[in-house]
Amino acid sequence: MPATVFSAKGITKVYSMGEVKVHALRGVDVELWEGEFTVLLGHSGSGKSTLLNILGGLDVPTEGTVTFRGEDMTAFDESELTQYRREHVGFVFQFYNLIPSLTARENVELVTDIAADPLDAKEALGLVGLGERLDHFPSQMSGGEQQRVAIARAIAKQPDVLLCDEPTGALDVHTGVAVLNAIERVNRELGTTTAVITHNAVIAEMAHRVIHLADGKITETAVNESRKRADELNW
Amino acid sequence: MVSSLDRKLLRDLSRTKGQVVAIAVVIACGVAMLVMCLTTLKSLENSQLTYYDRYRFAEVFALLKRAPESLKDRIQEVEGVARVQTRVVEGVVLDIEGMSEPAVGRLISIPETGEPVLNSLHLRSGRWVEVGRPGEVIVNEVFAENHGFKPGDKLRAVLNGSMEELRIVGIAMSPEYIIQMPEAALLPDDKRFGVFWMGRDQLEAAFNMESAFNDVTLTLLPGASEDEVIRRLDGLLERYGGVGAIGRHNQISNRFVSEEIQQLSAMAFILPTIFLGVAAFLLNIVLKRLIALEREQIAVLKAFGYSHWDVGWHYLKFVSVIALGGVALGTLLGIWFGRGMTAMYTEFYRFPVFGFDLDLGVIVIGAVVSLGAAFLGVFGAIRGAINLPPAEAMRPEPPANYNATLVDRLGLRKLLSQEARIVLRELGRKPGKAFFTSLGIAMSLAILVVGNYSQDAINYLQDFQFRLAERQDLTVSFFESVTGNAVNHLTSVDGVIAAEEFRSVPVRLRSGHLSKEVGIQGLVPKPELFRLMDADENVIPVPDEGLLLSAKLGELLQVSVGDVLTVEVLEDKRPIRQLTVTGLVNDFAGTAAYMERRALNAFMREGSRISGAYLKIDKKLTDEIYRELKETPMVASVSIKDAAMKSFQETFAENLLRMKLFNIGFACAIAVGVVYNSARISLSERSRDLGTLRVIGFTRGEISGILLGELGVVTAAAIPLGMGIGTGLVYLMSKGLETELYRIPFVVNPQTYAVAALVIMAASLICGLIVRRKLDKLDLVEVLKARI
Incomplete structure (x- = not known):
């Protein structure tokens, strides 16, 4: 059995939206393991993004504890959270969130500038199949290409965990598959613990383990006996 | 390696280079102004001091009737006195070929061999006077230039009653006469008042002053008390007709120059504050x-x-780059302007030394103040970026919060078009931004008002002084007071329409520890030619008794109506008596004191005596009148109002108007900076909304109307605001530039407001049109695709 990377116990998250209180998470227990590819599946509003943000150190739970390799993240202060993100986490977002004024290579360098033991930016872009488009600006690339730059940016620091929030949400099947291919390759070749959140059930077929969320709770956890490759997926 | x-x-x-440059230019204007004023101030102060130092300008000055030269040793013994120089100084009437109006001169003794101990001369051309050559003089350069005199030229002067020929052998400048002001005048007069230096022996002989002196100047030892030296000097000179010694700060030429230089510090503060505020x-x-x-x-x-x-x-x-760019540009401009301005003033004052002191401290002040203002301005915005929680920022910004406007609440919405309602709600949503945008535009308008104000003030002052108050054409002064009937002699001169006599007495007014030397002017009971006016243009009647003071003088002595002053007369028997202040006049020039003439005679315990008269003349007979006056022995000087007006124009107009062009340029920089930036930002914030409107069928004109309408409302609101602020600044300016010698009236002409408003509307319109071109190019599909 592989080592535990994340262990969350009884986490809840309550947002105040003006006078309304929104319960995004209501007592979630979950563990992610070393080298594992997990898919968090749920509809919008199920709390999956909130869970990912908490695991990534972008947000803190209202109640409950989260440990990262045995360390209590809920006790981290602001600068420890920043340090944690800087050293351990790679993010991929639905809308890529590239800096439009920087080229593909420069967007990756944004991360390699501050990482301890980064990959070369060119190498990272090569891993996602963009070795030829180093000096293009985001506006000169397709959505799929932009998302692959975002993946290259996320993995360039050689993170311990790769967290992807609807990475194919804004893409068509063809480009979506190319992006998932890149994520799968990183997980396989670099052994990076990977969590992908999506509302697309098809993507769950490529995971080691699928965690279903609805209404802020985990409703089901399933282990895939046989995983599909990214290029076998279709939706 | 750039990260x-x-x-x-x-x-x-x-x-964002358009916006970046616009802001940097605004900062540059403020820095340029600051650097220009401060370096010019410093450079001129240094040049002035170097000039004074090199030519041994005295520190204490005293006039007296006549004292034996042996008194010099006793003066030298006064504790704190370093060097003493005695002189013979005499006033003469000049007769210059080709000049009909009378001119007066001041002859000052210099040693025939060697330089004067104090108040030395900077010889510009020619040579020093020589022993045993009668009539040789050195003339002050300004006067020589005004008359085209060269060494070798001759002119005639009445020396102690006899007409003598003066031969110019040299042309020189002196730290004592940087500004040449005839006695009792308020303004320099370089054409009708000349300073000459003559060998001491000759001057003594011509005025029966052998082994005597009537002027003494001295310097002080380091750490000596000027007040104490003056007190002891006055004690020594009292029995020799001393009229009260003064320190260097009261010496008329020095005071004039120093006060003008000090005005730069007022400018160094007001405008840069506005610029840096707007930039922030x-x-x-x-x-x-x-x-x-x-x-x-x-x-x-x-x-x-x-x-x-x-x-x-x-x-x-990001902010630092803009601010430092502005600082760099502004510093360069400021040094350039400062050098030009220093050169201009150096030439104006004829300092023989030109020193441009670029003080690193000034540049550091400019940079620190600008960066400080910039950081203060962006503090909130940057704090926002710092505090932005990453998880929250990942979600798109919530829709802006709009509320029903006052117009909606009053149920007037039907009166407004859809576009007008959008404009109003947008303004209502961010009232702070709308207010500050308006304020920024208002500031540029205010600067324009201030810029044009100097012109208004000068026109007003000229009109006030020379048409309302002083209605005489000539002012005739006698050598000594004469009997009151003398005025009849003047009235009888052909061409003199009216004459109004006056008595003037030099005094020291004392109130507690405060004192001030002035001349009390005794006027006829109901003057028609020389009228006393207050700042509201009311004629002030001459009181039957008691003393009327310039409000400024009252302020300096801290007295008001009803207070009693000790008056030390500084001529003849030098009585010390009391006088009650019966009124204060809000006038613009000088520090004057007035009395009814007969009351002044009574105060002096003398009969009917006068010192001169104001004349109204038939201008066709001017030359004849001048000739007649020149031949009248008791006439010491004649001052001509037209000449005074001209000198006034040259002295003030030039200096203040110089700033006008600067101000207009600066105001436009602000207006463009504010309008262009706010229009660009509105466009950026609203392009999605405006694109949507275009998609659903609004025309280009209609959406331009929405964007430019906002700008229009903000500009319209800025106009009255700017006029108000401008008026306030004008008030500050008139106070800031106020000196003892003159005050600047607080008046702004309607045209000044109108021109300022037009310039601002034009600047606003041009910026609006530039942004509108961008609006026309709005890519509807792209706009709708972008998330923000």
Whole structure:
């Protein structure tokens, strides 16, 4: 059995939206393991993004504890959270969130500038199949290409965990598959613990383990006996 | 190696270059003004001091009737006195070929061999006077230039009753007469008043002053008390007809020059404050917008481990680049302007030394103040970026919160078009931004008002002084007071329409520890020619008894109506008596004191005596009148109002108007900076809304109307606001530039307001049209695709 990377116990998250209180998470227990590819599946509003943000150190739970390799993240202060993100986490977002004024290579360098033991930016872009488009600006690339730059940016620091929030949400099947291919390759070749959140059930077929969320709770956890490759997926 | 974040910075700057340049220019204007004023101030002060030092300008000055030269040793023994110089100084009437109007001269003794101990001369051409050559003089350069005199030229003068020929052998300047002011005059007169230096032996012989002197100047030992030396000197000179010694700060030429130089410090404060305030506001709105646009980028940076401070520092660098660019440009401009201005003043004052002191401290002040203002301006915006929680920033910004406007609540919405309602709600949603935009535009309008105000003030002052108050054509002064009937002699001169006599007495007014030397002017009971006017243009009647003071003089002595002053007369028997202040006049020039003439005679315990008269003449007979006056032995000087008006124009008009062009340029920089930036930001914030409107069928004209309508409302609101602020600044300016010698009236002509408003509307319109062109190019599909 592989080592535990994340262990969350009884986490809840309550947002105040003006006078309304929104319960995004209501007592979630979950563990992610070393080298594992997990898919968090749920509809919008199920709390999956909130869970990912908490695991990534972008947000803190209202109640409950989260440990990262045995360390209590809920006790981290602001600068420890920043340090944690800087050293351990790679993010991929639905809308890529590239800096439009920087080229593909420069967007990756944004991360390699501050990482301890980064990959070369060119190498990272090569891993996602963009070795030829180093000096293009985001506006000169397709959505799929932009998302692959975002993946290259996320993995360039050689993170311990790769967290992807609807990475194919804004893409068509063809480009979506190319992006998932890149994520799968990183997980396989670099052994990076990977969590992908999506509302697309098809993507769950490529995971080691699928965690279903609805209404802020985990409703089901399933282990895939046989995983599909990214290029076998279709939706 | 440039980091990626710095590369982003450079590209952000280049993408927003229009706005960046506009803001940097506003900062540059403020810095330029500050650097220009402070370096000029410092340079001129240094040049002035160097000049004084090199030519041994005295520190204490005293006039007396006549004292034996042996008194000099006793003066030298006074504790604190360093060097003493006695002189013979005499007033003469000049007769210059080709000049009909009378001119007066002051002859000052110099040693025939060797330089004077104090108040030396800077010889510009020719040579020093020589022993045993009668009539040789050195003339002051300004006067020589006004008459085209060269060494070798001759003129005639009445020396002690006899006409003598003066031969010019040299042309020189002196720290004592940087500004040549005839006695009792308020303004320099370089054509009708000349200073000459003559060998001491000759001057003594001509005025029966052998082994005697009537003027003494001295310097002080370091640490000596000027007041104490003056007190003891006055004691020594009292029985020799001393009229009270004065320190250097009261010496008329020095005071005039120093006060004018000091006015630069008033300018160094007011305008840069406005510019840097506006720049701070512009940086604030631009940076706020930039941070709003980059909300998600900030979130990504933080998600990848950039700390809050890394992000804050990134935006602070953006601001610093703009501010430092402005500082660099402004410093260069300021040095350039400052050098020009210093050269101009140096030439104006004829300092023989030109020193341009570029003080590093001034540049540091400029940079620190500008960066400080910039950082203060963006503090809130950057704090916003620092505090932005990454998870929250990842979600798109919530829709802006709009409320029903006052117009909606009053149920007037039917009166407004759809576009007008959008404009009003937009303004209502961000009233702070709308207010500050208006305020920024208002500031540029205010600067224009201030710029034109100097012209208004000068016109008004001239009209007030020379048409309302002084209605005489000539002022005749006698050598000594004469009997009151003498005025009849003047009235009988052909061409003299009216004459009004006056008595003037030099005095020292004392109130407690405060004192001030002035001349009391005794006027006829109901003057028609020389009228006393207050600042509201009311004629002030001459009181039957008691003393009427300039409000400024009252302020200096801290007295008001009803207070009693000790009056020390500084001529003849030098009585010391009391007088009651019966009125204060709000006048513009000088520090004057007035009495009824007969009351002054009574106070002096003398019969009917007069010192001169104001004349109204038939201008056709001017030359004849001048000739007649020149031949009248008791006439010491004649001052001509037209000449005074001209001198006034030259002295004040030039100096103040010089600033006018600067102000107009500066005001436009602000107006364009504010209008262009706010229009660009509105466009950026609203392009999605406006694109949507275009998609659903609004025309280009209609959406331009929405964007430019906002600008129009803000500009319209700025106009009255700017007029108000401008008026306030004019008030501050008139107070800031006020000196003992003159005050500047607080008047602004309607045209000044109108012109300022027109310039601002034009600037606003041009910027609006530039932004409108961008609006016309709005790519509807792209606009709708972008998330923000």
